[in-house]
Amino acid sequence: QYLIFSSLINVTEATGGKLNHVPHFDSKNDIEKHIRSTGVPCTFVLPGYFMSNFSSQFNKGEDGVYNWALPVSENAQFPLFDVSEDTGKFVKAVLKNADKMNGKQVLAATAYYTPKQIVADFEEASGQKARYIQISGDQFKSYLPEFMAEEMLQNHILLDTTGYYAGASLDESLNLLEEKPITWKEFVKKSGIW
Numbered sequence: 001q002y003l004i005f006s007s008l009i010n011v012t013e014a015t016g017g018k019l020n021h022v023p024h025f026d027s028k029n030d031i032e033k034h035i036r037s038t039g040v041p042c043t044f045v046l047p048g049y050f051m052s053n054f055s056s057q058f059n060k061g062e063d064g065v066y067n068w069a070l071p072v073s074e075n076a077q078f079p080l081f082d083v084s085e086d087t088g089k090f091v092k093a094v095l096k097n098a099d100k101m102n103g104k105q106v107l108a109a110t111a112y113y114t115p116k117q118i119v120a121d122f123e124e125a126s127g128q129k130a131r132y133i134q135i136s137g138d139q140f141k142s143y144l145p146e147f148m149a150e151e152m153l154q155n156h157i158l159l160d161t162t163g164y165y166a167g168a169s170l171d172e173s174l175n176l177l178e179e180k181p182i183t184w185k186e187f188v189k190k191s192g193i194w
Helices: 023-038 051-057 083-096 115-126 137-142 146-160 184-191
Strands: 003-006 042-047 058-060 066-070 078-081 105-108 111-113 130-134
Touching: 003 023, 003 083, 023 042, 023 146, 042 083, 051 058, 051 066, 051 083, 051 184, 066 115, 066 137, 078 115, 083 105, 111 115, 115 130, 115 184, 137 146
Parallel strands: 003 042, 042 105, 066 130
Antiparallel strands: 058 066, 078 111
């Protein structure tokens, strides 16, 4: 009767071919296009940047400060999302608004955060010190397995250029929710990771 599919933007198209190696985004969008072509009633939920990713990205240095190093500027926009707590909130909102959401996308994220805000909220919520370090693309790729290095680099460059959701506002999607999504600060407090 109704299909809800987890999708993402087509990065190659959104960037005019400048970023053309993010297949885990583009392939989902290809499936979205196919679903649309079938005529089956559908809505597409586009999950944001998982807050759980930070468990492997924040690394405690010898000085006791957590270091977070990525190849993006402090102006990059991360649409953060707690996948385990908030997926159901967005899907429930789609089901309750199925008629008006047919054929639409729902952007599943709490808010856009800059690296500066991510670090500040982390420090406040965890009581730990942290710093953001912008590294080069080559440095970033050197830390990753070769098969995924270029894809992950381009995925992060997207956050600093065209945008994870190609510059779209989160307001319409957030206004559908009956329950507020988890903030980054709340995630840090409840996760017990740090």
